[in-house]
Amino acid sequence: MDRSQFGFDQNFSGAADDFPSLLRRKGLLGPAVTGPMPQNQIQQQMWQPTEATTILAFKFSGGVLVAGDRRATAGNTVVYDRADKVLEIDKHSIMAIAGVPATAWEMARVLEHSLQYFRRTQLQEMSVDGKVRALSKLLRDNFGFVMQGVGVVVPIFATYNGNSKPEVRLYFYDAMGAQFEATDYAATGSGSPAVRGILYYENNWGRKPLHELNEEEAVSIALRALDTAAESDTATAGVDRSGKIYPVIKIVSREGITTLPENKIAAVFKEMVA
Amino acid sequence: MIEEPYRWVEAIANRREYIEGQLAPGSPIATLGYRKGILFFTLGQTRQKLFEIYDRIAMGAIGHPGDIERLRMAAIELASTEGFSRSAADVSLRRLVHYSLSPVMKSAFEQIYGPPYLARMLFAEVGARPEDDLFLRVEYDGEIASNGATYARARQDFAVLSGTRQSVELMETFLKNKHTPDSSFEAAVNAALDAWSIGHMLLQTTDAKQLPDPAAIAQHRQEQLATAAIEAAVLERDGSTAIRYRSLADNELRSLISD
Numbered sequence: 001m002d003r004s005q006f007g008f009d010q011n012f013s014g015a016a017d018d019f020p021s022l023l024r025r026k027g028l029l030g031p032a033v034t035g036p037m038p039q040n041q042i043q044q045q046m047w048q049p050t051e052a053t054t055i056l057a058f059k060f061s062g063g064v065l066v067a068g069d070r071r072a073t074a075g076n077t078v079v080y081d082r083a084d085k086v087l088e089i090d091k092h093s094i095m096a097i098a099g100v101p102a103t104a105w106e107m108a109r110v111l112e113h114s115l116q117y118f119r120r121t122q123l124q125e126m127s128v129d130g131k132v133r134a135l136s137k138l139l140r141d142n143f144g145f146v147m148q149g150v151g152v153v154v155p156i157f158a159t160y161n162g163n164s165k166p167e168v169r170l171y172f173y174d175a176m177g178a179q180f181e182a183t184d185y186a187a188t189g190s191g192s193p194a195v196r197g198i199l200y201y202e203n204n205w206g207r208k209p210l211h212e213l214n215e216e217e218a219v220s221i222a223l224r225a226l227d228t229a230a231e232s233d234t235a236t237a238g239v240d241r242s243g244k245i246y247p248v249i250k251i252v253s254r255e256g257i258t259t260l261p262e263n264k265i266a267a268v269f270k271e272m273v274a
Numbered sequence: 275m276i277e278e279p280y281r282w283v284e285a286i287a288n289r290r291e292y293i294e295g296q297l298a299p300g301s302p303i304a305t306l307g308y309r310k311g312i313l314f315f316t317l318g319q320t321r322q323k324l325f326e327i328y329d330r331i332a333m334g335a336i337g338h339p340g341d342i343e344r345l346r347m348a349a350i351e352l353a354s355t356e357g358f359s360r361s362a363a364d365v366s367l368r369r370l371v372h373y374s375l376s377p378v379m380k381s382a383f384e385q386i387y388g389p390p391y392l393a394r395m396l397f398a399e400v401g402a403r404p405e406d407d408l409f410l411r412v413e414y415d416g417e418i419a420s421n422g423a424t425y426a427r428a429r430q431d432f433a434v435l436s437g438t439r440q441s442v443e444l445m446e447t448f449l450k451n452k453h454t455p456d457s458s459f460e461a462a463v464n465a466a467l468d469a470w471s472i473g474h475m476l477l478q479t480t481d482a483k484q485l486p487d488p489a490a491i492a493q494h495r496q497e498q499l500a501t502a503a504i505e506a507a508v509l510e511r512d513g514s515t516a517i518r519y520r521s522l523a524d525n526e527l528r529s530l531i532s533d
Contacts, residue, residue, distance in 0.1 A: 019358075022351060028359050113358045116517070120326050120350050 019114035020138065029110065032141035052235030054191030055085055055096040056225055057156050057170055058199060058210045059184055060218040063253030064158040064168045066094050067222040069191075069230065070245055071237035072101055081237060086248045090115050091256050092160040093131060098189030099153035099175075103145065107138050107153055128161040132171055132179055139177035146175045154188045158252045168252055184210050191229030191236035198225045215251070219265060220272035222249060227273060239269060285386045293414050294438075296392050300336030302436035302445060302473030305398050307407040307455050308462035311510040311518070312398045315466035317474070317502040324507045326519040328353035329362045330400050331370070332509050334435055337393030337414070345393055349375065362516060367399035371410045371418060380416030390414055396435040400509035400518055404455040409433030431455035434469060441476040444485055445469045460530045463506075467531060471495040492533075504528070 023029035055068040068085035071078060086096045087108045095111060097104035114134055118126045126134070135157055145151030157171045157179075171179050172186040180186075184203050187195040202221055203210045213221065223239060226247050230238025239246055246269065249260045303316040303323060314324045314334050325333045327349050335342045352374050357365045375395075383390045391414050399408045409421040411433055423429035432453055434445040453465045471494045476482055486494075506522040 019354065023355065023358065026355055028355060109358070113354060117350065117354045120328075120354070121347060123322070123325075 018134070019117040020110055020141070022117070023110070053085060053098045053189040054187070054195060054226060054229040054233065054236040055098050055156055055189050056187040056192070056195045056199065056222065057096060057158050057182075057185065058203075058218070058222075059168060059170060060210055060213040060215070062215050062218070063160070063251050064094075064170050065218045065222055065249060065251050066096050066156065066158050067226060067247050067249045068096050069226050069237045069247050070240075071235060073235045076234070081240065081243065081245055084248055086250050087112075088250070088257055089131075092162070092252060094158045094250055094252055094257060095135065096156040096158070097153060098155070098192075100151050103142060103151040104153045104155070107135075107142070107155075110138060111135055127163070128159055128169055131159060132157060132169075136173065136177040136179050139173055139175065143176055156186050156188060160252050160254055160256075162254070166254060187225075189236070191226075191233035194229045194232060195225045198228055216268055216272075219249060219260065219268045223247065223265070223269050223273045239273070241274070282386070286384065289383070289386060289390060290415070293390060293392060297337055297394055297414070298437040299477060300394070300435075300437040302434060302441060302470050302477075303334040303336070303396055304445065304449070304466040304469040304473070305334065305396055305409060305433045305435075306449070306453055306457075306462045306466050306469075307398075307400075307404050307409075307431040308457050308459060309404070309455070310459060310512065311508045312400050312407055313459070313462045313466055314398070314507045314509075315463065315470060316505050317470060317498055318505050319502050322505065324505055324521065326507075326521075327370075327397070328357060328365050329516050330509060330518050331365070331367050331397060332507060332519050333395055333397050335393055335395040336435060336437065337391070337395075341391045341393040342395075345375065345379075345391060345395065348378075349397075367397055367408050367410060371397060371412055375412055376416040376418055378416075379412065379414060383415040394435060396433055398433065398509060400511055402511070402513065404431060404511075405429075407431065407455075411435060432469075434473065436473045437477050440480075440482065441473045444476055444482065445473040448472050448485055459508075463527055463530050464532055466506075467495055471498065474498065499528075499531070 020029055024031065052073045053069060057064055057066040066086050070081055070083050072080040072083040086094060089095050089112045095108050097108065111134060115126055115131060139153065142151055152175045154175055155173055160168050170182045170186055172182055172188060173179050185199040227238040230236040246262055246265045249265055251258045301316060301318055303314065306313045314332060316323055321339060323334055325346055327333050331353060333346065349370060352370055353365045379391050382388060393414060395412045397410045401407045411419040421430040421433050432449045434442055436442045436445060449469050468491055471491050472485060475486055475494050504524045504527050506527055508520050508522060509518045510520065
């Protein structure tokens, strides 16, 4: 396509283009690497997934609760203790990230801008299926880096579907971009096995199934699960009792996204967990 | 023939006459800065004329739908890539219009073997205070009119777009007297509706030098409201959310209109 010297193509029609390909055209985003890169120098056993964190999400009576601890690590070192891994993508969608922060935050940024770009150019909201697919595509484009052992990202995506049958929807992904819709809960990251155990137990044999919990009960289970994950996983911070650092908890519902204030989380923690 | 300079001038003049003729029936758009934001207002029956461009920028346009669409896409593309690669705060309407849109429109207009853009656009960018609001009108030939203060005239807290120059001038005369930047939303809606009615009335006449009398304006506006739908949008000044654009439904505004 012939580019005009004034910064935009006079014969441009944006209808067929999505935002990531627009960024690639302008050299603002790396090329999509969909196949495995040549592995001459990199031996297979060097590849290890580094999703050092814990994020979880489950449906409760007030929508979907998404929670993430705040620790960022590099190997054995704690780099940052106030990282925010639960990111708002638009008014009704949250992407929570486990994985390499540089890639994950960039991916969230591309996704956020993609949805806005779509809404502005096409004059309508992107459908839930479209949003889920857009994230899947970003993960797939990143696959070459995953195979090289750098840049693996395993997100959770929670959104509210306002269309014909209004409901909250929850998805989790693998590093290659396959999406799975979760019926009740999802967890990813290095601390997730413990969390999955707790959520499975609570959902089946707890006092009530997860989807019947009220907000306070839901928050207390999220805090307990993250604290349990932190007990055995060094990459997960759980609740920092001395530094008074609490996990980030957000709720997606019909009204949009609510970020729980820290004092509210602290109150639930004091009463139900500590 | 364009090797001969005067032929080129003649061709440009013909082209200008043709485009002005094409744009002349375009329904006016009034854009008013008020205390809590910027209001875009027009009445129409068929096509959407108001669009969101970026977090703090919106656009209204008259002209050929295909050309409007290409320019709208280009503006969104430029703003979105800038906002992505730097930050939303770095997206500036002044740069978007002065350095990107205007030169392209000028060169399309002057290359007389290619098609010009049959479009006239009005952009607004909401600021933190009413004094920071920016309004820019871009013509088919790349000419830009801004609301900013120059030694020739005072700063304006509104901008208008219409099919003819005369309609634009009298809408501006009306708003200069009737509109203040600290007005309420309700007052802004009523002033915008009156300005629109004046602009719309003047599209039918050729040599009006003065504003129509208030009774005639009121009658025209009553007639038009009965048949046409209100299309309106605001850019909110409130900085609590990043995206300031909100389109307003017809029935949201009808109750605010005073008789």
